[in-house]
Amino acid sequence: xxxxxxxxxxxxxxxxxxxxxxxxxxxxxxxxxxxxxxxxxxxxxxxxxxxxxxxxxxxxxxxxxxxxxxxxxxxxxxxxxxxxxxxxxxxxxxxxxxxxxxxxxxxxxxxxxxxxxxxxxxxxxxxxxxxxxxxxxxxxxxxxxxxxxxxxxxxxxxxxxxxxxxxxxxxxxxxxxxxxxxxxxxxxxxxxxxxxxxxxxxxxxxxxxxxxxxxxxxxxxxxxxxxxxxxxxxxxxxxxxxxxxxxxxxxxxxxxxxxxxxxxxxxxxxxxxxxxxxxxxxxxxxxxxxxxxxxxxxxxxxxxxxxxxxxxxxxxxxxxxxxxxxxxxxxxxxxxxxxxxxxxxxxxxxxxxxxxxxxxxxxxxxxxxxxxxxxxxxxxxxx
Amino acid sequence: xxxxxxxxxxxxxxxxxxxxxxxxxxxxxxxxxxxxxxxxxxxxxxxxxxxxxxxxxxxxxxxxxxxxxxxxxxxxxxxxxxxxxxxxxxxxxxxxxxxxxxxxxxxxxxxxxxxxxxxxxxxxxxxxxxxxxxxxxxxxxxxxxxxxxxxxxxxxxxxxxxxxxxxxxxxxxxxxxxxxxxxxxxxxxxxxxxxxxxxxxxxxxxxxxxxxxxxxxxxxxxxxxxxxxxxxxxxxxxxxxxxxxxxxxxxxxxxxxxxxxxxxxxxxxxxxxxxxxxxxxxxxxxxxxxxxxxxxxxxxxxxxxxxxxxxxxxxxxxxxxxxxxxxxxxxxxxxxxxxxxxxxxxxxxxxxxxxxxxxxxxxxxxxxxxxxxxxxxxxxxxx
Numbered sequence: 001x002x003x004x005x006x007x008x009x010x011x012x013x014x015x016x017x018x019x020x021x022x023x024x025x026x027x028x029x030x031x032x033x034x035x036x037x038x039x040x041x042x043x044x045x046x047x048x049x050x051x052x053x054x055x056x057x058x059x060x061x062x063x064x065x066x067x068x069x070x071x072x073x074x075x076x077x078x079x080x081x082x083x084x085x086x087x088x089x090x091x092x093x094x095x096x097x098x099x100x101x102x103x104x105x106x107x108x109x110x111x112x113x114x115x116x117x118x119x120x121x122x123x124x125x126x127x128x129x130x131x132x133x134x135x136x137x138x139x140x141x142x143x144x145x146x147x148x149x150x151x152x153x154x155x156x157x158x159x160x161x162x163x164x165x166x167x168x169x170x171x172x173x174x175x176x177x178x179x180x181x182x183x184x185x186x187x188x189x190x191x192x193x194x195x196x197x198x199x200x201x202x203x204x205x206x207x208x209x210x211x212x213x214x215x216x217x218x219x220x221x222x223x224x225x226x227x228x229x230x231x232x233x234x235x236x237x238x239x240x241x242x243x244x245x246x247x248x249x250x251x252x253x254x255x256x257x258x259x260x261x262x263x264x265x266x267x268x269x270x271x272x273x274x275x276x277x278x279x280x281x282x283x284x285x286x287x288x289x290x291x292x293x294x295x296x297x298x299x300x301x302x303x304x305x306x307x308x309x310x311x312x313x314x315x316x317x318x319x320x321x322x323x324x325x326x327x328x329x330x331x332x333x334x335x336x337x338x339x340x341x342x343x344x345x346x347x348x349x350x351x352x353x354x355x356x357x358x359x360x361x362x363x364x365x366x367x368x369x370x371x372x373x374x375x376x377x378x379x380x381x382x383x
Numbered sequence: 384x385x386x387x388x389x390x391x392x393x394x395x396x397x398x399x400x401x402x403x404x405x406x407x408x409x410x411x412x413x414x415x416x417x418x419x420x421x422x423x424x425x426x427x428x429x430x431x432x433x434x435x436x437x438x439x440x441x442x443x444x445x446x447x448x449x450x451x452x453x454x455x456x457x458x459x460x461x462x463x464x465x466x467x468x469x470x471x472x473x474x475x476x477x478x479x480x481x482x483x484x485x486x487x488x489x490x491x492x493x494x495x496x497x498x499x500x501x502x503x504x505x506x507x508x509x510x511x512x513x514x515x516x517x518x519x520x521x522x523x524x525x526x527x528x529x530x531x532x533x534x535x536x537x538x539x540x541x542x543x544x545x546x547x548x549x550x551x552x553x554x555x556x557x558x559x560x561x562x563x564x565x566x567x568x569x570x571x572x573x574x575x576x577x578x579x580x581x582x583x584x585x586x587x588x589x590x591x592x593x594x595x596x597x598x599x600x601x602x603x604x605x606x607x608x609x610x611x612x613x614x615x616x617x618x619x620x621x622x623x624x625x626x627x628x629x630x631x632x633x634x635x636x637x638x639x640x641x642x643x644x645x646x647x648x649x650x651x652x653x654x655x656x657x658x659x660x661x662x663x664x665x666x667x668x669x670x671x672x673x674x675x676x677x678x679x680x681x682x683x684x685x686x687x688x689x690x691x692x693x694x695x696x697x698x699x700x701x702x703x704x705x706x707x708x709x710x711x712x713x714x715x716x717x718x719x720x721x722x723x724x725x726x727x728x729x730x731x732x733x734x735x736x737x738x739x740x741x742x743x744x745x746x747x748x749x750x751x752x753x754x755x756x757x758x759x760x761x762x763x764x765x766x
Contacts, residue, residue, distance in 0.1 A: 021513065050442060051436075051442075053434075053436040053437045053462075053509055054436045054437055054440065054442075056513075057437065057505060057506070057508070057509040057516065058509060058513065059433060059434075059437075059462060059464055059509040059510055060462075060463060060464035060509065060510040060511075060625060060753055060754050060757055060758065062463050062622055062753075062757070062758055063463075063464075063622055063623065063624070063625035063753065063754055063757025063758055064512070064625050064757075065622075066622035066623055066624060066625065066757060067512070067623075067624040067625050067626060067629055067757075070624070071622070072621045072622055072623060072637065072638065072641045073621070073622065074473075074619075074620035074621065074622065075620075075622050075758075076461060076463070076470060076474065076620075077461065077462050077463060078459060078460065078461055078462075079436075079442060079443075079460050079461075079462060080443060080445050080446075080459070080460060081442055081443035081446075087459060090457075091459065091474065094477065094478055094481060095477055097480075097481035098477060098480035098481040122440060123440070125440070126436055126440040126441060126442040126443065127442055127443040128443075129447070129450070130404065130439075130441065133440065236457075237457035237458075237459075238455045238456070238457065239445055239446055239448075239449035239454070239455055239456065239457065239458050240446065240449055240450075240455060241446070241449060241450040241453070242443060242446035242447050242449065242450050243450060246450055254455065255455065258455045370443055370445075370446065371443050371446055374443055374445070374446025374447075374449065374450075375443065375445055375446055375458075
């Protein structure tokens with residue numbers, strides 16, 4: 001068994017007083033303190049980060065972490081745009097499959113608010129193809145096109161999209177680490193200014209700073225010592241054309257479909273078995289596509305289903321999504337997001353989610369996407 | 384057994400007519416054509432690149448590769464400064480350890496010459512700590528300090544350093560893919576202008592464009608079909624403080640010592656068993672330190688030993704190093720370097736090295752370093 005035994009996250013938000021390095025250090029010290037592990041028990045570290053190079057000329061972060069911990073262990077930085085954290089988790093899981101009796105840290109971090117809005121917008125479009133960048137397609141622009149296509153094809157309106165951030169903001173009011181701890185209404189979403197039609201400010205995840213870490217282990221002694229653990233039943237990565245123009249369909253992210261199909265097969269579960277999911281809601285349309293692509297909702301039904309609010313905490317629905325607040329309201333410090341998703345699923349499955357604790361969830365899923373769907377990671381945990 | 388069965392590299396050099404994407408495509412198409420594998424036989428791809436984000440706002444290259452190949456397989460980008468390629472190889476090797484019967488591509492690429500000299504100098508210093516960057520320590524500056532310390536401590540002169548590039552340039556005259564296919568003399572090295580005292584232009588590896596790829600497999604059918612293969616006996620990664628000021632010693636790269644110690648233990652070999660090595664000679668001092676840190680030469684003897692030229696092709700010495708020409712003369716397209724090293728060892732061990740073929744080598748080693756020693760990868764291959 002490979003288990004998640006501990007989770008630590010910094011607050012997410014505009015953390016003006018903390019540097020990239022401060023965030024990494026806080027997450028490392030936090031996860032070690034919380035797990036009561038000595039740093040010498042750690043065999044390797046996987047680190048997810050997207051923008052350190054572009055935003056502050058900071059690469060080779062593995063050696064940065066080695067300096068912070070004063071260790072010589074292997075440390076690996078992975079990057080897959082906004083899926084950097086999820087990919088780091090996946091590779092850590094792979095690593096343990098061939099290294100019995102080991103304990104590792106998987107950490108993700110991003111420092112975004114020190115860059116100007118222009119710089120961060122350009123930096124984020126590094127996740128898109130060179131052609132898309134050249135024609136001026138920003139990240140919201142790409143998801144705006146996906147949203148336009150979806151609303152047109154399945155006859156929905158912007159009001160259907162707005163249900164997603166309303167739910168996720170409500171969840172964030174129950175998460176003290178979230179970027180936006182306030183509820184919003186459908187009317188507020190609809191009244192907020194457009195970013196890329198039909199997507200508005202309140203359909204869009206924010207520019208956040210933060211870091212998050214989990215302990216993964218297959219060492220029976222470490223598992224036994226842990227206060228609570230969840231086991232990893234599957235983790236799969238799939239890719240797709242980086243450019244939207246080379247995709248076969250625009251009402252689905254095929255990378256999500258492929259990764260979730262493989263993950264369910266590996267875990268020997270059906271989508272209906274999942275009670276908790278953290279989904280990649282960088283924009284409201286993204287959560288609707290995710291619900292359909294993973295198989296929770298029928299293709300094309302997502303607009304209607306979203307407005308039923310059956311995935312909201314307290315609704316009594318069979319599947320509650322983005323209890324952390326999602327990328328939209330918990331915040332989206334890119335490299336940290338995929339780790340926070342795993343951490344939230346771990347908290348829920350081990351009854352440590354406090355005010356937002358969903359009752360007796362046995363299986364949880366995390367879904368992390370890079371760019372406009374060029375990479376997707378699906379991980380399934382169980383207790 | 385996990386084997387290297389095929390190697391393809393583009394020419395290394397100032398490739399003005401080729402984009403980053405062109406180089407990746409050439410290496411992918413080249414490795415598939417040469418291996419006679421169908422792309423559908425590939426289960427995963429590991430990609431090493433350092434500077435795509437900073438230099439041309441190009442991240443999420445995994446999805447770029449997915450688009451080129453029209454595949455949905457997992458593709459992982461890794462970055463560890465100049466060790467990005469070596470780390471990609473290491474993670475690919477790890478991946479196969481837990482995935483039997485699979486075949487993967489490990490590829491590295493870098494496009495450096497499109498950036499201005501100022502931009503590329505700043506970009507490369509992203510491998511150093513923020514403090515080192517702030518005080519103006521460039522990459523040659525860091526290695527210049529290591530060289531000063533070494534020459535002073537062990538009483539050598541710049542002439543001793545100069546032997547390294549003279550040997551490596553000679554080797555590059557025998558490698559049609561090399562950046563500099565011309566021989567140089569000790570006098571020419573000493574007469575070349577200083578970059579960072581005591582290092583001169585001809586002590587320093589160049590700014591190169593290029594891409595390289597290898598096929599790794601543990602599928603017996605693919606191994607059987609291969610024209611020639613070498614098996615991977617060990618691959619180890621170690622890290623160290625990113626800043627020189629936090630290192631315990633300056634006459635050694637401890638990451639190299641730790642990684643090579645673990646690799647020899649895992650391969651059950653002693654350094655004396657190795658007949659072929661590709662070493663990370665980003666600057667002449669780096670090859671001398673590597674020879675000592677790996678255990679080929681006694682600590683402090685490297686200056687003298689270098690001037691004996693016993694590691695030069697044709698010398699009859701028991702260990703020949705950097706037959707490709709090394710980073711210095713074959714060129715140093717950063718992400719591609721670690722893959723080219725593996726490829727050169729593979730060519731030598733399988734008698735495919737043409738004019739520079741070393742006789743009957745059974746064991747070979749590749750040594751790839753990130754930054755000023757914050758990361759080191761040691762891989763051992765055998766036939």
